[in-house]
Amino acid sequence: MTADAVRIGERFAVTFQRTLRIPDDGRVYPLPPGLGRLPVLNVADYSARVPFSWRQGGGAFIPMYQREALWLGFHGAHWKPNAVKVAVGGFNAISGEPDDVRLRTGPQDYLVCPLQPWLDGIHSGTGSVRQFVAMPLGEGYTVEASLRGGETHGGVQITVFDPRPGRFPEQPPPPTRHTGPARAAAPAASPSPEMGLGAGGILKQRIYPDPYGIDAWDQDNFGHVLVHILNSAQFLEITGIAPPPTPIDAHVYAKHGLPWFDLYDEERGDVAPSKSLTEVKTIEQRDAERGAPQPQDSLEITAEQITKLRRGDAGEGVKDEPSLPDSSR
Secondary structure, eight states, X not given: OOSSOEEEXXXXXXXXXXXXXXXXXXXXXXXXXXXXXXXXEEGGGGTTTSOGGXXXXXXXXXXXXXXXXXXXXXXOOTTSOEEEEEEETTEETTTOSBOOSOOOTTTTOOEEETTSOEEOEEEEEXXXXXXXXXXXXXXXXXXXXXXXXXXXXXXXXXXXXXXXXTSSOSSOOOOOSOBOOOOOBOOOOOSSSEEEEEEEEEEEOOOOOOSSOGGGEEEEEEEEEEEEEEEHHHHHHHHOOOOOOOOOOHHHHHXXXXXXXXXXXGGGOOOOOOHHHHTOOBHXXXXXXXXXXXXXXXXXXXXGGEEEEEEOGGGOEEOSSOOOSTTOO
């Protein structure tokens, strides 16, 4: 683990990018930018101070503000990819099924990375996801609460599988000028300290079908990590490290004409959405049930504000802007 990423295996890493929370108004929005990576800390380094339930499973933790959104950035080797399962609160973010350490098809419940550069939410619609938004445990706002009827896990669970020997090169090819598509960063107290992820507004994002087939992956060779989420006040109390400042408001961002992102990826296809994730209660719906609506006006985003990113084959991409780190968006 590093200060801003979780590394699993020899080639794979995942970053947790703070981002703009989009309105839950029924509209489908382009991808918002990264507003900086969240710091990642090791549970073992703070074992005497973190919640007791974390100590046995270990893993990592990140700080988030209540109702703050994030997306996951995947960093890997296009010449030797990984199969990756992502779960929130113990439920698979692609299929909606309980998390485990087996890969499945029909429907596909995993991502191929770095072919899939990012994941912004649960796969709840054709060509779209519902944004990951941090909410406290115990109030019924999380994906876990909607699917399980209770909240015991929280956080994010990530399992990474290596390919079978001989399926991909063992050494990288000669370097090329191309990098993966970059999603550039923008210019420069809860009842429970533990947080989970709820379902927010709708973003345009495909979940790519596995082009190699499930037999390409060695299901006995995997790494697994739990990534817990603390509210920002508790993060400061436990670590003594100030959390990042609250991100810029989405309406201010749009008003100033700053970029949003879209991918030319129609040829990649899309895994069919899960019925259970389609029916997950959103944060707005839960607010309405509690009599505490949190209205978010729709955003008006012009075509000129949307930066189109292009993907090539085997996870490579070409874009019009100067190169940025892979999947930083």
